[in-house]
Amino acid sequence: MYVCRPMNLHVSPSMNDLAAPDFLKDGGACGAVLRQRNWDATQMGAVQDWPPSLRVMLRTVLASHQPMWLWWGADMIQFHNDALIPLLGNRHPDALGLPAKRAWREGWKQIAERAQAAMAGHACFFEADALAMGRGAEEESYYTFSLSPVCGEDSAVSGVLGIITDETDQVRSSRMLALEIEHRRRIERHQNLLLDELNHRVKNSLATVQAMAMQTLKGVDAPARDAFLARLFALSSQHDLLTMDNWEGASLEGVVRRALRPWREEGQTRFTVDGPAVHLDTKRALALGMGFHELATNAARYGALSNTTGIVAVSWDIAPDGRTLRLIWRETGGPAVAYPQRKGFGLRLVEHGLGRELGGMVKLDFAADGLVCEWIMKLE
Numbered sequence: 001m002y003v004c005r006p007m008n009l010h011v012s013p014s015m016n017d018l019a020a021p022d023f024l025k026d027g028g029a030c031g032a033v034l035r036q037r038n039w040d041a042t043q044m045g046a047v048q049d050w051p052p053s054l055r056v057m058l059r060t061v062l063a064s065h066q067p068m069w070l071w072w073g074a075d076m077i078q079f080h081n082d083a084l085i086p087l088l089g090n091r092h093p094d095a096l097g098l099p100a101k102r103a104w105r106e107g108w109k110q111i112a113e114r115a116q117a118a119m120a121g122h123a124c125f126f127e128a129d130a131l132a133m134g135r136g137a138e139e140e141s142y143y144t145f146s147l148s149p150v151c152g153e154d155s156a157v158s159g160v161l162g163i164i165t166d167e168t169d170q171v172r173s174s175r176m177l178a179l180e181i182e183h184r185r186r187i188e189r190h191q192n193l194l195l196d197e198l199n200h201r202v203k204n205s206l207a208t209v210q211a212m213a214m215q216t217l218k219g220v221d222a223p224a225r226d227a228f229l230a231r232l233f234a235l236s237s238q239h240d241l242l243t244m245d246n247w248e249g250a251s252l253e254g255v256v257r258r259a260l261r262p263w264r265e266e267g268q269t270r271f272t273v274d275g276p277a278v279h280l281d282t283k284r285a286l287a288l289g290m291g292f293h294e295l296a297t298n299a300a301r302y303g304a305l306s307n308t309t310g311i312v313a314v315s316w317d318i319a320p321d322g323r324t325l326r327l328i329w330r331e332t333g334g335p336a337v338a339y340p341q342r343k344g345f346g347l348r349l350v351e352h353g354l355g356r357e358l359g360g361m362v363k364l365d366f367a368a369d370g371l372v373c374e375w376i377m378k379l380e
Helices: 013-017 020-024 028-036 052-063 082-091 100-119 168-216 222-244 252-263 282-302 345-358
Strands: 004-006 068-072 077-080 122-130 142-151 157-166 271-274 311-318 324-332 361-367 370-378
Touching: 020 028, 020 052, 028 052, 028 077, 028 082, 052 068, 052 077, 052 142, 052 157, 068 082, 068 100, 077 082, 077 100, 082 100, 082 157, 100 122, 100 142, 100 157, 142 168, 252 271, 252 282, 252 311, 282 311, 282 324, 282 345, 282 370, 345 361, 345 370
Parallel strands: 271 311
Antiparallel strands: 004 122, 068 077, 068 157, 122 142, 142 157, 311 324, 324 370, 361 370
């Protein structure tokens, strides 16, 4: 489908001062061919008898660096400039002076209707249209071109001016880009499918471990069993957080708030969380999530969360180098704190296990007014 709009290029008869040798000179290779050809024996007739409108249009076409052609007369005799030669391929120079139907060969079927519309006085424009030119029939090529009627001295349409731009490389690049985008989307869909399957299997594995633990530890001391199951639930919760971001890490604030969720109380503030936005990789998110769980569990048994007035403040900042994180867990308002005679698994995990896992330093301060835990670790 194409839309044509009436638009005429009218050339004044006053241009008759352009003598035959003048309008064909400086026309490059095409101008040379036109000057050497004997036009007297053709339907165009002697060059000196060509109308001013044709002379002016030929001079314009030959001088242009934009690929252009001119069809003239009832048989639409073709004239073109040097800029069009690369697009014509082996059709040049034979196409000069031939009727358009013969000059365009197999491509004429594609543009015949459009050419007739232009000869009828309707200007046409086509963008990135498939067109057989000189690239070879086996090679797809795309062009943006226009066909504009040209009026002669009697104001009737005497010819058609064609202006063309090769868009083949741009079309191919666009197609390749579209294929690349679709390829990436397929990869992403496949990755999401694998992640969904992984998440499903991890949840099933954790559920299986939970069931095995409850059966195995049925006759074991209840607090020990409950502590194990709580750690299992904490690990599962951090896995859920990572799943939300396709295992590409998680925000530090999200890790903290999810770890402290089991100890939240409606209508009462037991935690404050403050610090700049920090994105943690998967390894650090899981490790810190388990560390916060152990600190919260310890606070619920012995520290600020063991009464109704204690508060836990979690804060962090980033060093000026942008690569070092300093994180502090501070308890206030709880029972008086003393250095423990024996550190349980949770505190040992926080003090030693996390230090090794995070590649940083962990310091526990059992101050009388509340436990303080300080982490210093690299973000990269």
